Amino acid sequence: RHFLDRIKTHNTELNAFISVCEESALAQAAAADEQLKNKTAGKLTGIPMAHKDIFCTKGVRTSCASKMLDSFVAPYDATVVEKIAASGMVMLGKTNMDEFAMGSSNETSYYGPVKNPWDTDRVPGGSSGGSAAAVAARLAPIATGTDTGGSIRQPSSLCNLTGLKPTYGRISRYGMIAFASSLDQAGPMAANAEDAALLMNAMSGFDERDSTSVEREVPDYTATLNDSLEGLRIGLPKEYFGEGLDPQVAATIETAIKEFEKLGATIKEISLPNTHLAVPTYYVVAPAECSSNLSRMDGVRFGHRAENPKDLQDLYQRSRSEGFGAEVKRRIMIGTYVLSAGYYDAYYLKAQQCRRLISDEFQQAFNEVDVIMGPTAPTTAFKLGEKTNDPVAMYLADIYTISTNLAGLPGMSIPAGFAEGLPTGLQIIGNYFDEGRLLNIAHRYQ
Numbered sequence: 240r241h242f243l244d245r246i247k248t249h250n251t252e253l254n255a256f257i258s259v260c261e262e263s264a265l266a267q268a269a270a271a272d273e274q275l276k277n278k279t280a281g282k283l284t285g286i287p288m289a290h291k292d293i294f295c296t297k298g299v300r301t302s303c304a305s306k307m308l309d310s311f312v313a314p315y316d317a318t319v320v321e322k323i324a325a326s327g328m329v330m331l332g333k334t335n336m337d338e339f340a341m342g343s344s345n346e347t348s349y350y351g352p353v354k355n356p357w358d359t360d361r362v363p364g365g366s367s368g369g370s371a372a373a374v375a376a377r378l379a380p381i382a383t384g385t386d387t388g389g390s391i392r393q394p395s396s397l398c399n400l401t402g403l404k405p406t407y408g409r410i411s412r413y414g415m416i417a418f419a420s421s422l423d424q425a426g427p428m429a430a431n432a433e434d435a436a437l438l439m440n441a442m443s444g445f446d447e448r449d450s451t452s453v454e455r456e457v458p459d460y461t462a463t464l465n466d467s468l469e470g471l472r473i474g475l476p477k478e479y480f481g482e483g484l485d486p487q488v489a490a491t492i493e494t495a496i497k498e499f500e501k502l503g504a505t506i507k508e509i510s511l512p513n514t515h516l517a518v519p520t521y522y523v524v525a526p527a528e529c530s531s532n533l534s535r536m537d538g539v540r541f542g543h544r545a546e547n548p549k550d551l552q553d554l555y556q557r558s559r560s561e562g563f564g565a566e567v568k569r570r571i572m573i574g575t576y577v578l579s580a581g582y583y584d585a586y587y588l589k590a591q592q593c594r595r596l597i598s599d600e601f602q603q604a605f606n607e608v609d610v611i612m613g614p615t616a617p618t619t620a621f622k623l624g625e626k627t628n629d630p631v632a633m634y635l636a637d638i639y640t641i642s643t644n645l646a647g648l649p650g651m652s653i654p655a656g657f658a659e660g661l662p663t664g665l666q667i668i669g670n671y672f673d674e675g676r677l678l679n680i681a682h683r684y685q
């Protein structure tokens with residue numbers, strides 16, 4: 240009730256939630272009370288949470304913040320939703336996001352932009368901006384997000400949260416509406432590392448319904464939170480501190496990193512020379528995959544359907560023209576272009592080669608260092624509307640986060656301090672399945 244009341248009071252202004260599930264939340268809370276009484280409760284029983292509206296939730300609208308799915312009620316739960324429900328947590332509702340997770344500011348949502356609780360003239364970041372604003376404003380203690388190119392970490396940075404994008408394959412993608420399937424990964428958005436670890440415990444694990452799910456034991460992510468950082472080798476890629484990085488953000492990040500020396504870590508400058516290829520590579524791979532994934536939204540099987548179609552062609556054309564927003568259409572057009580027979584080798588194949596180079600150079604770096612640190616985003620939260628007419632400026636908001644998705648590595652953003660009164664995130668990148676170490680580092684820093 241406390242969180243439902245806070246949502247009632249603050250959601251009109253923040254627009255963090257698309258759907259609030261008051262009745263079912265109270266029923267789940269009552270069931271949790273029973274478990275507490277019967278002493279069958281687990282660590283998370285009764286803890287409220289919110290899901291990004293990209294996860295299918297049985298019986299509850301799952302819109303992906305698109306007009307296309309405005310009336311779509313999922314017939315089944317995503318694995319993440321199922322697992323979190325099984326842990327006893329209470330779902331408060333579904334959070335706002337960029338349409339189909341395409342964006343860095345939450346301004347592409349069909350349901351309108353989300354406001355950053357730290358300054359409501361500013362964006363919360365995206366695409367998991369509703370989850371970020373909800374947790375930052377304490378409308379929910381914790382939320383899920385998804386990260387294809389930075390969508391957990393960048394909004395966490397802009398809203399002062401602890402957000403983790405796990406290794407590709409760690410968390411099931413079943414029932415998570417696909418944007419770019421080879422990059423998408425779900426993760427927790429929390430107030431601190433311990434909360435993130437607890438939600439990771441609930442979310443992670445093998446799922447035979449996701450062919451890219453990795454069959455590997457899930458450690459207890461809370462067990463290593465207090466490990467010593469003595470001897471930890473931190474690499475700082477010089478490419479992450481160059482042109483485009485706001486000097487105030489740079490200063491905050493550098494001060495934060497010095498703290499780790501006091502905790503016993505050693506710091507070393509490294510180089511990831513192909514960093515400049517990450518954004519262009521991503522904006523070939525991600526649109527290519529999205530153009531294929533979104534072809535299922537055809538107005539026939541589910542989703543928005545145009546009225547009085549003349550014929551099948553007209554039905555497809557108008558349903559898609561009316562249902563998708565401008566950014567989604569831009570991506571579909573780029574995607575079909577780079578996949579078309581005449582351009583495939585020049586763009587898509589080349590992007591796959593660049594992806595391999597980016598991935599390989601991370602592995603070389605991990606021969607020398609245990610983790611990589613740098614800023615999560617080049618700036619603090621920008622003003623609403625500031626970048627909406629300049630897609631390239633918007634795309635550059637993810638310049639430091641995109642490489643890890645291309646490589647499939649885990650990455651985390653943690654609160655690093657404030658630059659001119661606005662939150663700044665420190666990014667920590669680890670090697671495959673090193674989420675435990677990232678959470679440990681985040682916890683020791685707090």
Ligand code: GLN
Nearest residue numbers: 340341342387388389390
């Ligand atoms: N901002 C990036 C994009 O627009 C990443 C989004 C995401 O991670 N879902 O594609």
